[in-house]
Amino acid sequence: MEELVARVRGFNRFYTRVIGVLGAGMHDTAYSLTEGRVLYELDKKDTTETGELRRMLDLDAGYLSRMLARFETDGLITRERSPEDARRQLVRLSEQGRAVWKMLDDASAAGVRALLQPLTEEDRRRLIAAATTIQHILDDRPAPEAYVIRPPRPGDLGWVVHRHGVLYVEEHGWDETFEAMAARIVAGYAGGHDPRREACWIAEVDGEPAGSVFCLKRDDRTAQLRLLLVEPSARGMGIGGRLVDECLSFAKRAGYERIILMTVDALTTARRIYERAGFVLDEQYAKSAYGTEVTEQYWSRPL
Incomplete structure (x- = not known):
């Protein structure tokens, strides 16, 4: 825990310097970052009650009162x-106030553009994904409801292996042999697949991979659904069902007559997704696998 505390404090010190850089564009104006934030909040509404403004921004009442007095004088x-x-006192931005806010907003946006300009497109995606992750973990607001399903990009297949290895250890206590199995499946797909008959999809939330599924060839008439995964932070959004639907639609278009999958009885959430998608249980066997005892289940459905 102490190491984690030190890392968070180090990040806070670093980001304070970044905020200073982003605020540099306002140094040539008569307004501070805090004053700019107050103008931002006032710009969002027609009128704002001063008590609400103080609570929203966690400002000292006297400090806010002096700031508003200056704004009124200006x-x-x-x-x-x-x-x-x-x-209760109501505050409203004047037309001049909105013009000043636009000037400050433009200066702030220019600072962010200057910060992002030297970065590669991949680093920009990583930056936004990391910032979004921090916000979601520390914020008590609900998780986002939007996601996209897309083909894999460079690096995504490695992510699939990595996350299967990590999540199944954390959630089920399985050993590294499961990650090895995932790696073999992904390597076979990456090493040479017929895109007319095999495909992979990645679910993305806020620019970050959040789920996966593969449709692979079992034989000329049979497809196999493999490596369905949804990140814990993205569960409950309907991503698992949507990934399975993508797999089924592709398999039907590719000319398969039937699709199968293998799972274990402990994966109850995945099993419910398969049942809703029309899969039926064909057979199951108890066996030793992944460093534990599991009941493997084989499901199928016609296409």
């Missing part, structure tokens, strides 16, 4: 008493 805002409660 002609950036107007203030009035609430008609419902005279104790």
